[in-house]
Amino acid sequence: MTAVLGALGRPVLMAIAALGRVALFAGAVLGHILRPPFYLRELGTAILQIGWYSLPVVGLTAIFTGGALALQIYAGGARFNAESVVPSIVAIGMTRELGPVLGGLMVAARVASSIAAEIGTMKVTEQIDALVTLSTNPLKYLAVPRVIAATLSMPVLVAVGDAIGIMGGWLVGTTRLDFNSAAYLKNTTDFLEVWDVGSGLVKGAVFGFIVALMGCYHGMNSARGAQGVGRATKSAVVSASVLILAANYVLTEVFFTT
Amino acid sequence: MIELSGVHKRFGDNPVLQGVNLSIASGTSMVIIGGSGTGKSVLLKCILGLIRPDRGTIMLDGRDVTAQSMSGRDRDAFLARFGMLFQGGALFDSLKVWENVAFRLLRGEAALPKAEARALAIEKLRRVGLKPEVADLFPAELSGGMQKRVGLARAIAASPDIIFFDEPTTGLDPIMAGVINDLIREIVVEMGATAMTITHDMSSVRAIADTVAMLHGGVIRWTGPVSEMDETTDPYVQQFIHGRAEGPIESVR
Ligand SMILES: Nc1ncnc2c1ncn2[C@@H]1O[C@H](COP(=O)(O)OP(=O)(O)OP(=O)(O)O)[C@@H](O)[C@H]1O
Ligand SMILES: [Mg+2]
Numbered sequence: 040m041t042a043v044l045g046a047l048g049r050p051v052l053m054a055i056a057a058l059g060r061v062a063l064f065a066g067a068v069l070g071h072i073l074r075p076p077f078y079l080r081e082l083g084t085a086i087l088q089i090g091w092y093s094l095p096v097v098g099l100t101a102i103f104t105g106g107a108l109a110l111q112i113y114a115g116g117a118r119f120n121a122e123s124v125v126p127s128i129v130a131i132g133m134t135r136e137l138g139p140v141l142g143g144l145m146v147a148a149r150v151a152s153s154i155a156a157e158i159g160t161m162k163v164t165e166q167i168d169a170l171v172t173l174s175t176n177p178l179k180y181l182a183v184p185r186v187i188a189a190t191l192s193m194p195v196l197v198a199v200g201d202a203i204g205i206m207g208g209w210l211v212g213t214t215r216l217d218f219n220s221a222a223y224l225k226n227t228t229d230f231l232e233v234w235d236v237g238s239g240l241v242k243g244a245v246f247g248f249i250v251a252l253m254g255c256y257h258g259m260n261s262a263r264g265a266q267g268v269g270r271a272t273k274s275a276v277v278s279a280s281v282l283i284l285a286a287n288y289v290l291t292e293v294f295f296t297t
Numbered sequence: 298m299i300e301l302s303g304v305h306k307r308f309g310d311n312p313v314l315q316g317v318n319l320s321i322a323s324g325t326s327m328v329i330i331g332g333s334g335t336g337k338s339v340l341l342k343c344i345l346g347l348i349r350p351d352r353g354t355i356m357l358d359g360r361d362v363t364a365q366s367m368s369g370r371d372r373d374a375f376l377a378r379f380g381m382l383f384q385g386g387a388l389f390d391s392l393k394v395w396e397n398v399a400f401r402l403l404r405g406e407a408a409l410p411k412a413e414a415r416a417l418a419i420e421k422l423r424r425v426g427l428k429p430e431v432a433d434l435f436p437a438e439l440s441g442g443m444q445k446r447v448g449l450a451r452a453i454a455a456s457p458d459i460i461f462f463d464e465p466t467t468g469l470d471p472i473m474a475g476v477i478n479d480l481i482r483e484i485v486v487e488m489g490a491t492a493m494t495i496t497h498d499m500s501s502v503r504a505i506a507d508t509v510a511m512l513h514g515g516v517i518r519w520t521g522p523v524s525e526m527d528e529t530t531d532p533y534v535q536q537f538i539h540g541r542a543e544g545p546i547e548s549v550r
Contacts, residue, residue: 060506076404165387168347172381173401173451174373 064256067184081184089150089185089251090192094148094163094199097142104137105129105207113216120283125216126223127230128209134231135295138201139239140287143246146193147279151254154185155275158258165260182255187250193247193263194240201236238294245290246283253279298323299491304343304353306336313339314350315515321508323358326485326492328502328523330537331512332546337495338384340512343460344493345379346372357459380457384464384495386448388436394447395432398422399454414467421450426476442468449477453484460484462494466501478504499538503524511537513546 108129116122158181161167170177205227212218253275263270304317315337321327327340329337342348344355346364355363362375387396398418402409403517409417419429425446436444445468452460462481466474478501485492485507494505510520510532519531526538536544 075494102405161389165385166389168342168345168387169381169383169387172345172376173374174405175400289414 061252061256064259065252067178068182068252068255071176072187074179076179078180078184078214081180082187085184085188086151086192089146089188090195093146093149093192093196096145097196097200098203099146100141100145101133101204102207103212103237104132104141104205105209106211108132108137108204109208109211109216110238113114113212122216123226125212125218126208126226129212130227130231131206131235133204133208134201134235136238136287136291138204139197139246140283142197142200142243143193143225143250143283143287144280145191146196147248147250147283148254148276149290150189151250151257151279152272154251154254155236155258155272156268158182158201158255159261159271162261163265163268177259182251182259185255186251189247189251190244193243195225196247197239197243198236203238233293238290240288241294242290245286249282249286250279253282253292298356298358299344299493300356301340301344302354302356304355306343307351308337312515314353317353317515317517319510319517319520320542321491321493323491324485324489325507326481326494327507327508327510328494328496328506328537329510329512330463330496330502331499331518332537333470335512336515337512341463341493341495343383345376345381345461361537368502373422379457380452380455380460381439382448382452382460382462382465384467386436386441386444388444388447388451392435393432394434394436394439395419397447398432398450398454400451418450418454421454422447424453424480425450426473442470442473445469446473446477449480456488457490459491460493461498462492464495464497466496466498473543474498474501475504481505499540502538505517505520 109125112125112128112132113122116124116128158167161181167177167181170180209218209220209223209227212223213220257271257275257278261267298320300320302318304314305312306314317340329340331337339348343350346362346367349364353363354361357375361367364372367375383491388394389400395415395418396403398421399409399414402414402417403411405453405484408414415432419432422431423427427443427446427450431439431443431447436447439447445465448464449465452462465481466477469477481492481494482505484490494501494503496502496505508520509523509526511518513533519529519534521529526534529535532545535541536546
């Protein structure tokens with residue numbers, strides 16, 4: 040019995056300890072955001088790497104998702120003779136949920152991994168130690184620009200993803216289904232509310248923060264050797280993805296249940 | 298004056314440092330010798346606070362500078378006095394060579410304008426025997442020995458008063474090794490810097506050192522002026538400086 044409890048308890052305790060360490064790390068990063076020095080050049084590079092270069096992957100994800108969503112809702116709606124809801128449900132589904140969540144997951148795969156691999160490699164090749172000896176705080180120099188860049192870029196990526204996703208739905212709706220183009224667009228704009236989009240953008244900012252934080256955290260705590268960097272990269276992607284899904288539930292609960 | 302007393306550090310069940318006592322006078326050059334894996338690099342990192350010693354104190358000019366006992370601002374001021382050449386170079390591979398060398402000059406309150414920092418970096422590169430063309434390459438485009446010398450140029454770029462060199466001549470040809478030995482000597486004599494150098498190369502030891510310390514078994518086995526190194530009867534030192542396979546230091550571990 041005690042053995043069973045022990046076997047159950049240990050991973051739980053370890054998970055709690057890990058969460059505590061992540062929270063401390065997040066606190067340290069946030070504490071550094073407002074205090075100088077500010078590394079603007081690093082911030083610019085990070086925005087380019089995290090935001091700009093993620094556009095294709097987010098766009099592709101969105102267009103296929105919007106298209107598939109239109110087909111599904113059409114098929115489902117046909118059971119109640121409610122095919123006309125396709126435009127508005129596609130728009131609401133994209134902006135509230137699928138835009139931020141799928142965008143966040145794709146960015147987690149692309150960005151959390153590359154941040155963790157880069158910082159992890161810097162750690163194992165003593166570049167982080169070298170930063171310290173050159174009077175540069177590694178958190179401030181490496182983590183802060185990436186966290187700011189991801190938190191600012193993600194809402195923009197989500198907005199682009201929303202638009203492309205709705206366009207994907209429109210493309211499928213007008214070519215594969217029997218919607219009239221003008222009617223489809225009117226239906227979309229009539230039913231879409233500001234908060235549908237706004238809540239998704241807020242989610243995006245939170246997910247961006249999570250992605251960069253996980254990349255930096257696992258990179259900075261990478262074990263020695265190539266294997267250590269590999270493990271850090273994997274942990275960054277897995278933990279960022281799980282945290283995004285968990286945060287998405289919590290945020291949805293906060294935003295849409297009253 | 299750097300003084301270490303009773304410095305201990307273990308990694309898991311590997312006791313690396315087991316009570317290191319050592320003092321280095323300001324403006325002198327200390328060379329640390331000792332077998333591979335005895336903890337020489339760990340010792341330098343402990344002084345810099347990159348590794349926290351488990352026990353023991355480290356004093357700089359009479360002040361306790363053991364990492365855990367210093368506040369953020371004190372630690373910044375402390376680190377500003379140091380330069381360090383890492384054993385593996387530890388160059389930032391996302392930055393060009395000159396940006397690596399000028400890293401410290403480009404940042405902080407006393408940051409230089411870019412052109413000036415670049416000129417200074419090129420001058421430091423010249424001192425370690427690298428041509429100005431190297432300045433705009435990335436570290437990955439250099440040979441191992443060239444990377445080492447860039448690391449050296451970076452360590453001395455801001456003219457720190459205390460400089461640590463972890464194996465500065467490993468991987469260099471004999472002529473270049475001689476140039477680097479002279480450079481380190483020059484930095485100590487002309488600029489009055491304090492230097493701590495780790496090396497396995499006995500000709501380097503004789504060229505660089507005022508004093509020599511041998512680390513073995515987690516403690517300083519022997520320390521003294523370089524002139525006494527050859528005369529000492531300590532069998533560990535004798536075996537090490539003559540590179541004999543037989544002796545008290547087990548060669549098969
Ligand atoms: N971060 C670390 N984690 C675990 N063990 C470490 C760490 N750093 C060093 N060690 C261990 O400490 C011991 C001493 O390492 P160190 O790098 O100081 O050796 P060294 O004397 O510099 O050797 P060499 O002359 O080969 O460079 C080694 O056994 C090494 O495995
Ligand atoms: Mg070493």
